[in-house]
């Protein structure tokens with residue numbers, strides 16, 4: 001087997017428990033869009049059976065969960081609403097998030113089983129949502145619709161990863177002001193909101209990345225919050241060779257051996273989703289020891305400096321991220337975020353659930 005992602009259900013459950021500890025008494029809608037941030041949405045949903053609900057991107061993602069037997073309420077965060085979507089969503093207790101005036105027009109024409117909707121307010125991120133001060137007007141429009149009920153109101157935080165963010169304070173104030181006097185649950189917090197902004201906990205929290213064991217915060221690691229990695233990505237050493245001092249390794253000859261040294265060739269590359277931009281020096285774990293990627297990432301393989309672990313042999317597996325090597329650290333070396341590392345893994349990576 002080449003690249004293998006081992007998904008640890010107990011780590012997922014532990015991380016959900018951490019959400020409950022950090023936001024006691026709040027409902028938890030686990031964000032499992034993009035196939036559970038690349039971990040497998042149904043696998044994650046089953047491991048998180050204590051979650052009160054789930055948040056996905058689209059009706060398609062929600063229906064896949066229903067077909068997998070997931071029964072909790074599901075909100076769809078970012079799909080344009082049309083008549084067909086309304087009927088299917090209502091039939092399967094899927095709750096669309098409405099965020100645009102075109103949605104109000106669709107809902108006005110909707111006739112069918114009662115459809116529950118969340119309403120998204122733009123509190124300052126300026127991506128999706130009605131202006132926060134339009135909440136009362138939206139509420140009165142929805143009150144006239146016989147086939148539509150409101151679950152509640154949500155907003156999304158743009159800078160909650162910065163624990164001192166003035167924008168987050170402004171967003172919280174705008175949402176509070178906009179939703180004063182309207183009925184329904186309130187939901188603000190993503191993972192960063194759960195971890196660093198108790199004032200954002202409201203009625204329902206919507207954590208994603210922390211459930212997978214990564215930290216969204218700029219100032220604290222996942223370990224600082226006692227989060228456990230839910231994915232262990234490994235790949236085998238497929239060859240090892242001695243490279244003479246001064247000789248280059250890989251495409252573009254971007255790295256040359258500083259001395260005669262052992263190099264391991266590992267069977268994972270950008271064709272599996274390992275980031276092509278990971279530079280020489282990006283950490284990997286060999287036998288639990290830190291080793292460094294050297295040379296360019298190829299489609300099917302990477303090369304690793306084995307000087308720290310000369311005893312490593314062909315066939316043994318190295319860790320690209322997981323226990324002992326946070327995906328956040330690899331992401332930082334590669335100039336990206338753990339979200340992207342997880343989501344970009346390709347179908348070529350085998351999956352094992354433990």
Ligand SMILES: Cc1ncc(COP(=O)(O)O)c(C=O)c1O
Nearest residue numbers: 031077156190191206207208209
């Ligand atoms: C609307 C909304 N809520 C919650 C989340 C979960 O965010 P995070 O993974 O940072 O916890 C996301 C993710 O992008 C989102 O778009």
